[in-house]
Amino acid sequence: MNLWLQLLPFVVTTAFCKVTLAEIFAYVAYNDSSKCVAYKALPACFGPRLPAEGLTGYLVRVIPPNACHAIENPPAPRQASETYIALIQGYGCSFVKKVLHAQQAGYQTAxxxxxxxxxxxxxxxxxxxxxxxxxxxxxxxxxxVSLHLQRTLQCAKGVYVRLLPPKLYLSACQENTKMLEKTFTTKDCRDLFYITIANTLIIVGLIWYKRAHRTKLHTYKKGDKHETCVICMAGYKEGDHLKILSCSHAYHSVCIDTWFRTLPGKKTCPFCKQSVNTYGQGDLLPEQAGEDANEEEWDQEDDAFREGHEDEYAEEEKDDASSVEGERFDAPENNIT
Incomplete structure (x- = not known):
């Protein structure tokens, strides 16, 4: 649960970035009696904006397709309100030159x-x-858009489409570049989120694997499936401290520790000879931890007792020393006598 709480900010950030990213797009929309299809587009940072209500007209593939040279004029309009939109391949020369050639040929949009x-x-x-x-x-x-035009082209004029402007329209080159930088930052953020998720899953998997295959400590109880230690060939008794290896074979803690110390390199099970993970080898059973705590308490009590009676010990030592000296002085007198 804590892991998901830590990852929640990445989820919120990614969702917010997707919303922000969608705001800068214009759309090329195609409508017929059965369906509506819209394709994302980016407005150029030069030239005028699309009208706020959008722009409709016939989308026509230009000749030559990349518009790096002067292109053919669009079909003659039957009505003055008819608009023609040039569809141009994006390679071969600069974008601004392509749009200029479309404009000179009589197209209203490119x-x-x-x-x-x-x-x-x-x-x-x-x-x-x-x-x-x-x-x-x-x-x-x-x-x-080009592939859709090939599928739906029914007349020489082209396909009737609608160009929809973005909600946040930035026409200046500098501002548009900043918005694109935000877009790439959003993409990087999303990639970082996926990488974080993958790394988290890998780490969790490794931790689970180590815990599942580590050496486990166990206190033997009557009725357990483990019966005999194959190292010392003695049967287990109630309360014996055992170590269960990753291969599921159990031994006395002292016996298996001695066995591992005799192996210079890779640790293996004495019974099945499989390589075992000694991770968790230094853990203590609750009973062992309690015994160690009791020993520490006894040591602390002994120290406190000694500190409280140091004066008494000093006086007793002085008395003993004086008595010894008295005996030494008395001895010559007795000898003289």
Missing amino acids: VVYNVDSEELSTMMADDKEIQQLIEIPSLFTGQS
């Missing part, structure tokens, strides 16, 4: 997707002059 990966990246502007020319919003998303 969606750049990661090729062969769902990992999201922040689109930064490496050219300040081109950045100032950007007048359309743009997003970066994973490859799922």
Whole structure:
């Protein structure tokens, strides 16, 4: 129970980080009569924001796909309100150049997707002059949007989608970078949480294994399954102190201690010759601990008694010494007499 209480802060932190992480995402949503599918995306740190109510239009794959050069114009709109969104592969040249080519071709928005990966990246502007020319919003998303477009494409125009802005919209590059740093910190925190859980389980398993396979101390009682010590070949008596090895064989404590002292290296059971763990070898039985405590109490009482009667001992020694000296002086007188 204490272990779970210690791990509770990691759980709360991970849950909080997941909530915070979800706030920075925009979404590319596709709707039809039967289902709605939404894919995560990150707004670029250059160009205008998506409108607060979102933006809808036809998602069209551009030619050439990576938009590193001038691309073809979108289909002619049948209505003035029709919007076209450029779907661009995210490799080959800078993000800001891709978006500029989409803007020059007549697209109102650009969606750049990661090729062969769902990992999201922040689109930064490496050219300040081109950045100032950007007048359309743009997003970066994973490859799922492109795969979905291939599955659902039914006409030359493309797929009708809706781009939803994030709740916490940060348009400045510096602020967006800080938010991404928080995102990576969150990922590191989550990884640390999983590592902590794994290490805890390993430690608990090792402790359990050591306790399960250590040498156990036991006081023999009548009716126990252990009968004879194979070292001294004597039967166990009521109250004998035994040691049960990890292989489940039992011996007199004195006998097995002597046996282990005769083995220079690995400790083995005298009966089955299996390697045994001597962990717990130095533990004391409750009865032994009580006997040691009683011996200490007797020693303390003897010391206290001696301290309280030191004066008496000193006087008695003086009397004895004086009596001896008197006898020594009397002896010559007797001899003279």
